[in-house]
Amino acid sequence: MSDGGNPFGYEFMNFQRLLDIPMDISPYNYAATGTGLAIALSVVGAAWGIFITGASLLGGAVKEPRIRTKNLISVIFCEAVAIYGIILSIIFSGKLNIVAGNAFTNADWYSGFAIFNGGLTVGGCNLVCGICVGIVGAACALADAQKPELFVKILVVEIFGSALGLFGVIIGIVMTTQAKFG
Amino acid sequence: MADITYETCPTSAPFFGFMGVTAALCFANIGAAYGTAKSGVGISSMGVMNPQLVMRNIIPVVMAGVLGIYGLIVAVIIQGAITTPDNTGATVYSSFTGYAHLSAGLCCGLSGLAAGMAIGIVGDAGVRAVGQQERLFVGMILIAEALGLYGLIVALILSQQSYDCSANGAR
Numbered sequence: 086m087s088d089g090g091n092p093f094g095y096e097f098m099n100f101q102r103l104l105d106i107p108m109d110i111s112p113y114n115y116a117a118t119g120t121g122l123a124i125a126l127s128v129v130g131a132a133w134g135i136f137i138t139g140a141s142l143l144g145g146a147v148k149e150p151r152i153r154t155k156n157l158i159s160v161i162f163c164e165a166v167a168i169y170g171i172i173l174s175i176i177f178s179g180k181l182n183i184v185a186g187n188a189f190t191n192a193d194w195y196s197g198f199a200i201f202n203g204g205l206t207v208g209g210c211n212l213v214c215g216i217c218v219g220i221v222g223a224a225c226a227l228a229d230a231q232k233p234e235l236f237v238k239i240l241v242v243e244i245f246g247s248a249l250g251l252f253g254v255i256i257g258i259v260m261t262t263q264a265k266f267g
Numbered sequence: 268m269a270d271i272t273y274e275t276c277p278t279s280a281p282f283f284g285f286m287g288v289t290a291a292l293c294f295a296n297i298g299a300a301y302g303t304a305k306s307g308v309g310i311s312s313m314g315v316m317n318p319q320l321v322m323r324n325i326i327p328v329v330m331a332g333v334l335g336i337y338g339l340i341v342a343v344i345i346q347g348a349i350t351t352p353d354n355t356g357a358t359v360y361s362s363f364t365g366y367a368h369l370s371a372g373l374c375c376g377l378s379g380l381a382a383g384m385a386i387g388i389v390g391d392a393g394v395r396a397v398g399q400q401e402r403l404f405v406g407m408i409l410i411a412e413a414l415g416l417y418g419l420i421v422a423l424i425l426s427q428q429s430y431d432c433s434a435n436g437a438r
Contacts, residue, residue, distance in 0.1 A: 101274065104274065104277045104279055104280075104362060105277065105279060106279070107279040107282040107283075108278060108279050190352070190356050191278050191352040191356055191357065191358045192351065192352045192356065194278045194279070194281070195281050195351055195352060195358075198281045198282045198285050199281070199285060201285070202285035202286060202288060202289045205289050205293070206288065206289045206292050206293060206342075209289070209292075209293035209296070209297075210292060210293060210296045213293075213296050213297050213299075213300040213301075214296070214300060216300060216304070217299075217300035217301075217303050217304045220304040220307070220308060221303065221304055221307035221308070221311075224307055224308040224310075224311035224312070225307075225311060227311065228311040228312070228314055228315055231315045232314065232315055232318055234318055235311070235314045235315070235318055235321065238314065238318075238321040238322060239307065239310065239311050239314065239321070241322075241325060241328075242303065242306075242307040242310060242325065242328045243307070245303055245328050245329065245331075245332045246300065246303045246304070246307070248332060248335065249296045249299055249300055249303075249332075249335050252292060252296065252335055252336075252338070252339045252342075253292060253293075253296065255339070256288065256292050256339065256342045256343070256346065259343070259346060260285065260288060260346050263351050
């Protein structure tokens with residue numbers, strides 16, 4: 086099908102439309118979704134880790150009640166992941182402002198994208214960190230029940246796991262330092 | 268001549284750059300978490316029979332953690348190159364750079380995910396085997412780490428590609 090004057094005889098697809106697709110959603114939506122994902126995914130990760138650890142800890146403590154108090158450290162490592170999420174989402178929600186007349190500038194779009202991806206990074210990293218620490222914490226509780234000297238050694242593995250959540254927090258903060266609305 | 272023009276620096280360009288940052292860190296962390304958790308469970312089981320070997324067998328956990336560091340390195344490099352709109356309000360960050368950063372993030376992240384899964388499964392089997400046969404220790408030093416390193420190298424090369432829409436048209 087040829088249009089007037091086109092020597093190639095067919096129409097090109099309008100790739101410019103592809104570049105405009107991310108702009109069909111308003112920057113308010115991007116920023117708010119990022120804020121919500123930061124807290125929601127972090128809490129899911131923390132909860133998942135806590136129930137994995139808690140179930141094994143309580144089962145093992147039936148025969149060895151002494152492991153009960155020491156292994157709460159694993160639960161606290163999982164909880165820390167949720168704390169990271171809430172701190173970051175409070176920081177992001179402080180950046181949300183009204184832009185007069187919804188006349189968004191390029192800087193507003195940039196801020197929306199930055200907060201969306203910052204929240205997604207923080208939430209995703211905290212989600213996997215919580216699950217990882219939970220699984221290792223469960224194994225740690227059961228190993229501690231059999232040999233008390235193993236507790237501190239397997240705690241080292243848990244510390245490696247909890248570093249993953251910190252990576253997400255660092256990148257989330259650095260990405261959104263220059264994001265501001267209005 | 269059909270005149271088709273595309274904006275070199277559209278407003279949506281930073282979206283792809285930021286998705287590269289997220290992909291790099293989140294996928295690499297999934298791999299690192301899988302490797303850490305799977306190996307950690309193996310170490311705990313092995314430690315019940317052989318407590319003195321636990322600290323030597325932390326190696327798979329360390330190597331899985333390094334994959335998270337690779338993701339962090341690429342994420343920091345990419346997000347440092349995503350420029351804000353300049354003071355006239357025009358976007359300086361081009362789609363070309365955005366797509367390059369997205370591909371760099373995906374390279375590092377998905378390679379880290381694959382390497383982490385390999386390290387987890389081999390590390391779990393390896394530490395359980397070393398608990399029973401100590402001569403297997405050298406065989407457990409994981410070649411799978413190199414997979415994540417390949418992803419990091421390609422991501423670093425890709426992240427060097429950039430084009431700026433600044434006033435003098437500099438690269």
